[in-house]
Amino acid sequence: MPDDAPMTTDSPLRLTERHADEEGTVKYLWTLADGRRVETVFFSHHAGPGQCLSTQAGCAVGCTFCATALQRPARDLTADEIVAQAVGVDRDCAERGAEVPWRFVTLSGMGEPLLNYAHTVEAARRLYEWTSIDVVSATTSGIVPRIYQLADEDTYVQLHVSLHATQDETRRRLIPITRRWGIAEVLKAAGHFATTRERQVIVNYLLFEGVNDSPDDGRRLVELLDPELFEVHLLLWNEIPGFEFRRIGDERVAEFRHLLSGAGLMAKAMPSKGRDIQAGCGQLLAERPA
């Protein structure tokens, strides 16, 4: 890893807490200059070691399954604050003698990256220049105009779209911002991205018991997604006390995946990481609500 950090200032982050689990997943809590807080996760999966960076402190999208939505008001991070998370994790690994050649970065921690568009794209550009990483990806809840804009950027950011439902009514319950853009509009924009960049878009589908996990949901998903343009990642929700949803079992995930694969749609069941240290999908919360 090069020594020259890809930031315009000294690190704008201070490491405040660090939690690790037995699998090697590490969650970092950082304090920013104005006292706001964000989290970053370092983990390994089939694609190799990677980092999940935050693009906002808090999030205004308000997903009803996500702890980050409780952290308000949302504040955009600067490109410096985004890349400083990667630099900080890299330094921490080196200091512990645990340096790992991380292979990818996902801008899928706290916040909606496409609501902090310019800083997200600038951070991706600097990360590509600084390291030899394979790919920078970002997960969006479906900010349609920004998906079209991202398709035309010089910097490639692999797109993940959080769909989580096959009917607009269910999606509005899970992701309130989708009152503005329905499933058809989101998938049209994502399909445009895939066609323009000649790379498949990943559709994230978080399964909730009794909400979006029925065979009818699976069949509707097959009808909605062109297998040439989309691959599905099935995710297990990490339960958060006080939230209304229930995590489904591994065998139900396997059945759902089988239904999609049997119809010709590429679908992977993604492992849960960092659940015990509240570092998993939907668990990041750096500032406790009063």
Ligand code: SF4
């Ligand atoms: S899931 Fe993502 S977009 Fe939704 S509230 Fe959480 S951080 Fe924001």
